[in-house]
Amino acid sequence: MDGLLRPVVDCDARRGRGGLIAKNANPARKVTLSARVNSVYTRQMLSYQHLYHAGNLADVQKHSVLAWTLDYLIQKDKPLTYMETHAGRGLYDLSAAEAIKTGEAEKGIETCANWFAPSHPYSRAIAKTKAERGQSAYPGSPLIAGHTLRETDTIHLCELHPQEHAALDYATSPFGAHVYAEDGLAKAVSILPPTPRRGLLLIDPSYEVKTDYETIPRVIGQIARKWNVGLIYLWYPILTDAPHRLMLNSLRQDHPDALVHEVRFPPAREGHRMIGSGLFMINPPFGIEGELKRLTQRFSSLK
Numbered sequence: 001m002d003g004l005l006r007p008v009v010d011c012d013a014r015r016g017r018g019g020l021i022a023k024n025a026n027p028a029r030k031v032t033l034s035a036r037v038n039s040v041y042t043r044q045m046l047s048y049q050h051l052y053h054a055g056n057l058a059d060v061q062k063h064s065v066l067a068w069t070l071d072y073l074i075q076k077d078k079p080l081t082y083m084e085t086h087a088g089r090g091l092y093d094l095s096a097a098e099a100i101k102t103g104e105a106e107k108g109i110e111t112c113a114n115w116f117a118p119s120h121p122y123s124r125a126i127a128k129t130k131a132e133r134g135q136s137a138y139p140g141s142p143l144i145a146g147h148t149l150r151e152t153d154t155i156h157l158c159e160l161h162p163q164e165h166a167a168l169d170y171a172t173s174p175f176g177a178h179v180y181a182e183d184g185l186a187k188a189v190s191i192l193p194p195t196p197r198r199g200l201l202l203i204d205p206s207y208e209v210k211t212d213y214e215t216i217p218r219v220i221g222q223i224a225r226k227w228n229v230g231l232i233y234l235w236y237p238i239l240t241d242a243p244h245r246l247m248l249n250s251l252r253q254d255h256p257d258a259l260v261h262e263v264r265f266p267p268a269r270e271g272h273r274m275i276g277s278g279l280f281m282i283n284p285p286f287g288i289e290g291e292l293k294r295l296t297q298r299f300s301s302l303k
């Protein structure tokens, strides 16, 4: 199993976020894949490891907005559901060789932590993670949710990569999360609308396969029709050739009331294609505009 999942080349150069899209990820080929090719396809799809990118500027945008939103939602004394389709491992060690190698956390949270007051829900989740797991620990979105939500809330997390799934299961066990080694989008369609009915779905794919950009608007449409009260947040990278553009046009057309928040930042290193990131938010809470505006101002100060 380990051999199957080991990337053939450096994972950092192959991932969808700023790196190369997998060569065999042509949508026309996908429908006719034989079982053998399908296993190659699966292996490529699972080569992404968020440890190389944890705490980068895109995470700062996504995780701070997520923490702020969940904190807003728990002000109401009613239980909620949090679900993630692409959860990652939940807990990251920013002193690991993978994180040091890209230097993305150094240019990300390690530079920007002072953008957020200690009372900000993002700072609080980071502080709790460091207190429990050590100073170089950084919370992925599942741990941000775990540290922000209450015992009465329900957490569903999907992660397909076996090693990431095992790490996620371990990292989130204190929060009683339901952790699935299943395709996240299919699982979301099957269990939403959830019980409790109010809540948030985070969709945070690695965009290693070009078809993600076509599949996502269709699946979000399906979910939004079934769960019209749910908050649905989609994260996407802004790459130099803007592959997200068609997806975003389609989402905007289908959900005209949704909010879009985009930030730009310098590439992590020369030749890196990610120059920003975006969040597409259906049913975001009242008052989020102020938080987003503050974040935009912070990002615009980056050189």
Ligand SMILES: C[S@@+](CC[C@H](N)C(=O)[O-])C[C@H]1O[C@@H](n2cnc3c(N)ncnc32)[C@H](O)[C@@H]1O
Residues within 6 Å of the ligand: 045, 046, 048, 049, 050, 059, 062, 084, 085, 086, 087, 088, 089, 090, 139, 140, 141, 142, 158, 159, 160, 161, 164, 182, 183, 184, 185, 204, 205, 206
């Ligand atoms: C960008 S990472 C998630 C990061 C995490 N949301 C965070 O912010 O901390 C994307 C994850 O999705 C996983 N993944 C890829 N395809 C998947 C699928 N179809 N269903 C569930 N997980 C998948 C990858 O293994 C990877 O760990």
